[in-house]
Amino acid sequence: MxxxxxxxxxxxxxxxxxxxxxxxxxxxxxxxxxxxxxxxxxxxxxxxxxxxxxxxxxxxxxxxxxxxxxxxxxxxxxxxxxxxxxxxxxxxxxxxxxxxxxxxxxxxxxxxxxxxxxxxxxxxxxxxxxxxxxxxxxxxxxxxxxxxxxxxxxxxxxxxxxxxxxxxxxxxxxxxxxxxxxxxxxxxxxxxxxxxxxxxxxxxxxxxxxxxxxxxxxxxxxxxxxxxxxxxxxxxxxxxxxxxxxxxxxxxxxxRLVGLNLYRGIADGHRVTLPDGLTLTTTEDLTGPAFVAFPPSAVTLYRERPAASARNLFPLTVAGLDLHGDQVRVDLTGPLPLAADLTPAAATDLDLTPGTPVWATVKATQTHAYPA
CATH class of the missing domain: 3.40.50.300 (P-loop containing nucleotide triphosphate hydrolases)
Known part of the structure; x- marks a missing residue:
């Protein structure tokens, strides 16, 4: 939408x-x-x-x-x-x-x-x-x-x-x-x-x-x-x-209705700390209660920890896969439960099945933070 x-x-x-x-x-x-x-x-x-x-x-x-x-x-x-x-x-x-x-x-x-x-x-x-x-x-x-x-x-x-x-x-x-x-x-x-x-x-x-x-x-x-x-x-x-x-x-x-991953925490500059202590880096500069949202398409998955020093990098586990339009929707559990959208070719290359451990990255430029 x-x-x-x-x-x-x-x-x-x-x-x-x-x-x-x-x-x-x-x-x-x-x-x-x-x-x-x-x-x-x-x-x-x-x-x-x-x-x-x-x-x-x-x-x-x-x-x-x-x-x-x-x-x-x-x-x-x-x-x-x-x-x-x-x-x-x-x-x-x-x-x-x-x-x-x-x-x-x-x-x-x-x-x-x-x-x-x-x-x-x-x-x-x-x-x-x-x-x-x-x-x-x-x-x-x-x-x-x-x-x-x-x-x-x-x-x-x-x-x-x-x-x-x-x-x-x-x-x-x-x-x-x-x-x-x-x-x-x-x-x-x-x-x-x-x-x-x-x-x-x-x-x-x-x-x-x-x-x-x-x-x-x-x-x-x-x-x-x-x-x-x-x-x-x-x-x-x-x-x-x-x-x-x-x-x-x-x-x-x-x-979920509009297809976004959403988290709520406390912002201090470009970092939003979630209730469990995890932090998300954003481009917005905020202070106080804030939401952070990003689309599943903003998530990149790797089978091994990537060499790039991504600010938002999390070890997660595949919980399920489903066809979502012309994309594969991957549900992930772990420190930051989220949904990721991949092309069918990318999902095949990664050989994803439920229980597969992966690394997920999200660029700060692809997140959106706003006051809660």
Whole structure:
């Protein structure tokens, strides 16, 4: 992932800061479910796409259901365009059907007995339009999705990408002020996903209200969202622009997500001392708590200790190997557990197998240090 993947357009708040004021979405979602607690402040400006990113069980789906009105808040508030939709302290809870919210579910949940046109018209019918009027409003939405020729088709005859676009048209047809997308590309194969992601990106760029995307896929988040909010165990651990989060991860989960080795220690000039006493040399000059990150491609492996006086040199052991795109990802254990990426030819030349002892070097110029 890189900055070029980030979605163009839309408001660009400062990394980790609040959305442009006044926010169209102003929420603090607090829910207790058994031992799990969601405590999530969330704001967004008109036209902004915010991605909730996190591991399974982090609270993403709980947050989405709360925004939709399917799960009541225990505390906090939810305001949309200045209107309070939920305030437990005041005894206010607006039912889901009365909220100006559109939802695209992970499995789309199209009605199998209805045509594509009638699926899109369904929400309009629920808002009180007669059948003919609802169909008349629904047809242009299908046309925008490139599906006018499939208006009479039922979901069972549509491809995954076509079904996703019908679900999006159904959500947008009611002119929501908040669009919720729950893993909208998860049900698609890799080839279809690429095409549909590009289409969804265009539609979101033209959407003038707030969109909240829930995903565990970093590429979907990077391409589709203006801002990322990463949650773990029900709490925000990092928020900001996609490129900034990719460059400055603050938890192991985020580092793995963006493909970086990440360590935290105490900086004193160009050296960062880790909790176990190991030191990493960097080009940045810092003082105090700091992170050090570097990509697996920055690691060079040797079977024998290299003669070069590398500053960052560690004896490690191969724990496992896996194909990672067109590279071999080598997991290493020892004083500095890390991941290294090699070409298949290099991995063959080194004759690596689990248990093989190696020496790993990382140039200071290929590390990146920043305040913790």
């Amino acid at each position: 890189n900055a070029e993947d980030a979605r163009p357009g839309g408001p660009r708040p400062e990394p980790g800061g609040p959305a442009v004021h006044p926010p169209a979405l102003d929420a603090h979602l607090r829910i207790d479910r058994g031992a799990f607690r969601l405590d999530l402040p969330l704001t967004a400006a008109p036209g902004e796409v915010v991605a909730l990113l996190g591991p399974n069980g982090a609270g993403k789906s709980t947050a989405l259901r709360a925004l939709a009105g399917l799960l009541p808040l225990g505390a906090g508030h939810l305001r949309l365009d200045g209107t309070t939709l939920e305030d437990p302290a005041a005894g206010l809870h607006t039912p889901a059907e009365d909220r100006p919210v559109g939802v695209v579910f992970q499995d789309y949940l199209l009605f199998p007995h209805l045509t594509a046109l009638d699926n899109v018209a369904f929400g309009l019918r629920c808002r009180g339009l007669r059948r003919a009027a609802a169909r008349a409003e629904a047809l242009p939405w299908l046309d925008r999705m490139g599906l006018a020729d499939h208006a009479g088709s039922r979901p069972g005859s549509l491809s995954g990408g076509q079904a996703q676009r019908v679900a999006l048209a159904r959500a947008l047809a009611v002119k929501p002020r908040l669009l919720l997308l729950d893993e909208p590309l998860a049900a698609l194969d890799a080839r279809t996903r690429l095409e549909v992601r590009a289409g969804l990106r265009r539609h979101l760029a033209a959407f003038d209200a707030v969109a909240v995307l829930v995903t565990h896929d970093p590429l979907d988040a990077m391409v589709l969202a203006d801002r990322l909010v990463v949650i773990e165990d029900g709490h925000v651990v990092q928020a900001g622009l996609p490129a900034d989060i990719a460059r400055h991860p603050r938890t192991d989960y985020i580092a």
